Structures are given as C-alpha cells and as structure tokens.
Amino acid sequence: MEKNLPLFPLNLVVYPLEDLNLHIFEERYQQLINECLENETTFGIPTFIDGKLPGFGTEVKITQLSKKYDDGRMDIKTIGLRAFRIIDFHNPVAPKLYSAGKVQLFKEPETQSMIMPGLLERVKKFYQLMYEDLNFNPEKIQPFSYQVAHKIGLTIEEEYMLLTMPTELERQAFLIQHLERIIPILTEVERTKERIRMNGHFKNLDPLDF
Known part of the structure; x- marks a missing residue:
C-alpha cells in the first residue's frame, strides 16, 4: 500500500506500537504537527543516519497534545503504527x-507473537550481566522484537536493520544472533572486573602439584 506522508526525520529508530514523546520546537515541524492535529492525520518518522x-521509517499518529507554549513549541505523545519505505522524497514539499x-507501507505488525526458543533466556542473561531489572512485558501487544530492541545494546544501524525486516x-532470529555475540563479551568483562576487585586482597590459594 502506498501513501503520501509528511515526514519528520530523526536520528533514531521508531518501531510500530512504540510510544514516543516529542518536543516540537522548529517552525517547520510546528507547521507539520499543527496540520496533523487539525486534520487528525498521521506523519512519518524516517531514520536519519550519518x-x-x-529510506525506512515508521508512520506515527499523535495520541495527545501534552502542552503548547506561547512561542508555538509543543510537547506531544505519539505511537508508531507501521513501518514504511520511502519511494519519493521532497524537502521541502x-x-x-x-x-x-x-x-510504501509494510503490513501492520503482529499484535500477538511467539517468542523464539532461547531469545527470552538470552535477554534475561543480558539484563543480569548489566545489573538491570527486567523492564519489558512478554505479554504486551507490541511484538517482542520491537519491545526489547532499544534495550539490548544494538547500534542505531542495527536498530535500523531490524526495522527493515518484514x-x-x-527480527527475533536477528536479536538471537546479536545476543550470542554480545553476551560472551559482557561475561568476560564481568570476569575482568572481578579480577580487578580481587587485586590486593588476601587469597587462599591451593598448592600446585607438579
């Protein structure tokens, strides 16, 4: 399905069904958001890298105008709808x-998705190594890959690559490969930190039997 969208490029990746709060301060984007509010239309956030x-981004809709300032600036809440690929771009239009x-719009994302064997365990291991509490909900409507993508150490290029996957x-297979690479690195970092912490402490060492 093709659609014409006003575009708001940002140096980040927005995923379908992701909540995103934005502070609108540039005049051109104040115009864009005011028109979307007035006409109850959506806009696109294509990812801007280097x-x-x-070429890929996510269509979003405004869910709330949280605050409007006297100088025209705005705070808005949005939610991602579905990913897209840019066919024709004009700046400005x-x-x-x-x-x-x-x-070109992708299909709407699955609202209930299975989690591949091994992915959830690897995500939990990652959080354990980072000493972070789990802050995702496997039962959430948003696909699991989108839910955790910002939280497991992907670069913006890798986050973007995930967005392009239909x-x-x-997406889940891509995340498993990423975690298989990064978990051994984090594990070795943790061992190194432990060796550093033990330096200078009294040690009970077993005698070596040559």
Missing part, C-alpha cells in the same frame, strides 16, 4: 516548510 535518509514523500521471525 547525514542520510537510508512546496508550499510547506517541511518535507514529505510517497511511502517478519517477527526474522
């Missing part, structure tokens, strides 16, 4: 101040 638009383009199975 000064470029690689006359006579507007903001950019816009034609996009199925939850592909």
Whole structure:
C-alpha cells in the first residue's frame, strides 16, 4: 500500500506500537504537527543516519497534545503504527516548510507473537550481566522484537536493520544472533572486573602439584 506522508526525520529508530514523546520546537515541524492535529492525520518518522535518509521509517499518529507554549513549541505523545519505505522524497514539499514523500507501507505488525526458543533466556542473561531489572512485558501487544530492541545494546544501524525486516521471525532470529555475540563479551568483562576487585586482597590459594 502506498501513501503520501509528511515526514519528520530523526536520528533514531521508531518501531510500530512504540510510544514516543516529542518536543516540537522548529517552525517547520510546528507547521507539520499543527496540520496533523487539525486534520487528525498521521506523519512519518524516517531514520536519519550519518547525514542520510537510508529510506525506512515508521508512520506515527499523535495520541495527545501534552502542552503548547506561547512561542508555538509543543510537547506531544505519539505511537508508531507501521513501518514504511520511502519511494519519493521532497524537502521541502512546496508550499510547506517541511518535507514529505510517497511511502510504501509494510503490513501492520503482529499484535500477538511467539517468542523464539532461547531469545527470552538470552535477554534475561543480558539484563543480569548489566545489573538491570527486567523492564519489558512478554505479554504486551507490541511484538517482542520491537519491545526489547532499544534495550539490548544494538547500534542505531542495527536498530535500523531490524526495522527493515518484514517478519517477527526474522527480527527475533536477528536479536538471537546479536545476543550470542554480545553476551560472551559482557561475561568476560564481568570476569575482568572481578579480577580487578580481587587485586590486593588476601587469597587462599591451593598448592600446585607438579
């Protein structure tokens, strides 16, 4: 499905069904958001990396205008709807101040998805090594891959790669591969920290039998 969307490029990855709070301060984006509020329409957030638009992003809708300032700035709450690929891009799109383009929309994400064997255990291990409390909910409607993607040490390039994947199975397999790479690194870092902590302490060493 193709659709024309006003576009708000950001140096981050937004996933479908993700909640995102935004502070709107530039005049061009104030114009964009005001029009979306007035017409009850959506807009797109394409990911901006290294000064470029690689081409994928997420359609979002405004769920709440939290605050409007006297100078026109706004605080808004949004939620991601579905991923897209840019087909045609104009910056700006006359006579507007903001950019816009034609996009190819992905299918809406699965609202209930299975978690691949081994993925949840690896995520829990990652949190354990990071000394962080688990702050995700496997029962949440958002697909599990999107729910944890910002929380397991992916680079923005890797987060973007995940967004381009059309199925939850592909995304979860990608996350398993990532965690298989990073968990041994974190484990070795933890062992190194423990050796550093033990340096200078009295040690009870077993005699060596040559």
